[in-house]
Amino acid sequence: MSQVAIKERSPHSPSYQRHRPERTLLYQIIERHYPEFRDVMATQGKPLPLHVQQEFADYLKCGRLEHGFLRVQCSECHHEHLVAFSCKRRGFCPSCGARRMAESAALLVDEVIPEQPIRQWVLSFPFQLRFLFASRPQLMGRVLGIVYRAISSHLIQKAGFTRKTAQTGAVTLIQRFGSALNLNVHFHMLFLDGVYTETKHGRTRFQRTNGPEQQELIELVHTISYRVAGFLEREGILERDVENSYLNLEDQDEDPMQQVLGCSVSYRIAVGPQQGRKVFTLQTIPSWEDDDRFAQVAKVSGFSLHAGVAAQAWERQKLERLCRYISRPAVSEKRLSLTPSGNIRYELKTPYSDGTTHVIFEPLDFIAKLAALVPKPRVNLTRFHGVFAPNSKYRVDVTPAKRGKGNPTQSRDDKTPEQRRQAMTWAQRLKRVFNIDVSICPQCGGEAKVIACIEEQAVIDTILAHLMKKGALPPPPELLPATRASPDTGWFT
Template sequence: MGLAGAAHSSHEGHRYERHRPEETVLYRVVAAHWQSFRERVETIGPLPRFVVREVEEYLRCGILEYGFIRVACEGCGFERLVSFSCKRRGFCPSCLGRRMSDGAVHLTEHVLPEVPIRQWVCSLPWGLRTLVGYDRELCAEVVRAFVEELLRSLRRRAKHLFGLASVEHVFAGAVTFIQRFDSALRLNVHVHTLALDGIYVRDDTTGEPAFRALPAPTAGEVYEIAERTAKRVVATLKKRGRSVDGLCDEGNTSEDFDPALAACYGAAARAPALRVVERDRTRDDERMAVVMGFDVHAGAAIDGRDRKRVERLCRYLARPPIAQERLVEVAGGKLRYELKKVWRDGTRFVVFEPHEFLARVCAMIPPPRFHMIRFHGVLAPNAALRSHVVAAARPSALAGESTPATL
């Protein structure tokens, strides 16, 4: 029985429904305004090829006239048309939603062990966000600086807490998600890291790693991570001949990349000019530190044995940038986007002109050949202890089946 036949014969289970992007607000806006937006922005300079390809492939995603396959049930002859998808990773809600679901399941069932896990967030100065949004090498160095300082802090804390002679046999691990957006669809490159909330210590006799949980970090320890990260990134920028004077300036752009894309990045980094404010809000005190515009926040630890919660967290961190259900058209052809949470000043909605919205869409598209999910420490692909650590997350390991050393 083919795919369509299976879906047709299952009356009570999940039923396949063709993706219909042409009925969504996002697709209609992109289709209606893309050409005029491109002509307008390319008076400054041409848009990079990877941006143009991302948008134009999205306009073909799920549309039958651009290609499909026909699947049929060999038994009853029932047929169904399945349109081709773009399989892009910039902003397509359908393809990124599938990638999100598959990635969350993979991380939960094959990577993250059943130990406490804490989410860490590192936000960057506004000017630096535009630079790392385009410069993938600089972005990798910034991510490496933060994660290495985080894992260093975990190892040092373990050394003092457990009275270890050195950190030579102390191992930490983490998975990092790089996000390019915030709830207002601004260009806001920041880092979410799921760090194992403890360390592995290799047994001197057997050589097997044993996990030891750590207490929650203090405010001083969070500040130290933020300070050391800021100093490392500033030093990296100076080596590259960049000035750090304007790192905290919102909308600061670089002259090193395409003028048209720089204009999009500059527009996308700014807060929307039009906002809808409901009422004042305050937030609770959090374990966080801000140093030179680098904002580091340590969230609450979760129990790694709660695999449903771990999967939900991974799905949240790998989610598509645009939530289509929160995007609506309003009077005058403008677009209103509802924030996930009300801002502290009471802002509930942001409103865009179509071209302003498309500038933000272009800024969401990551540079080619750049990994948005990265693995560190004992969870890194080449880590010697990785097979021992990730085996704890694999259902096959519980059944006694052999597991490969790497994923």
């Protein structure tokens, strides 16, 4: 279902209010400028791939009652409200992204990650590899295996064991975007801060390791960069000569998204008369204060490895916040606004080291940036490794859900109250994360249930026309004006 917002009736009883995407600036920008962008690409002989076109088409239907809805009725006062269908896409839809964020975080904390210390390892890549992984996700998966083996071997050796006598585990969430809506494929890996060993009685025992020191990070990022370069060279992707090395991407010339992806990776304008130039930015005086976020980071040849964020075994709420952060949507509507000239201004989550606080996009280039964020079909952006992998014999022992080899699926009657609590519906998870309960009547607070699923267009039109005649539905809004002023001090670059 579509994203919802809180409409407070009392401090203890949040009720449901329908999300209206057509009122948001992001929706209005896409509705107005996407058709032109699509036509421009087709005119250049580079028609958008079907999965990109479908992403935009479904987003424009997401949360709109005109394309179908559920009828939800209170069992006590019989008040009805409508819940529109969602697009369930993975690219840039903030509503579906927020729902997926809540579901992913609840799943990881409740069913996958045990009550052991967890550390986040973040690996970023050079620009050329970001483009390569976006265009060839199968290579990205194999590189992820190289990265996992390097870090897990380091942890096992640090604990004093070998790969035959100890195992660790990780969950990787592959993020495709940067703070400036640029295409930035990088790995967020939630690693156990230790290893599991097997006792003489066949039970698993956890042994913690200390966090990495700076020299260890430097050695690790050297190892990772060396192994990744060797793999790409063996695959014929990386070519080396005496002075330089470069990627061999000759077969990518037929990809209509190549220019869009490349410009998004390199912070350049993809379409229009300014094509190829750097994206416009707003800057202020850079801060000279030390940033603790980069206290544990190592950089080598464009690779960057950061391991400064950790959650202790008892910090489950902190872990869930971390899971929500790394699975968050690509676009934040709160940071989006219009300039007086009609361009799109997007505020960075955190200013860059050079003082950059905002990026400025022309409308068509903004649509191009969104198109670059759409993943290819059937690319899994969440991966499980080691003891968390589906085929691991340790999974049934170490994960809270106790699912894995040697443990057949339990019936509901056999489940404990704790296991039944974990089997939450989407509505329950939404309530857990956002304190919103769509199953509560907004009028009397009674229990609300779905009574019909309306998908036939004739029936949809009849119901909406009746509601609009009664004044229960507002008319379509006009394009939102610029609602956020530019900084008092700043300049374009």
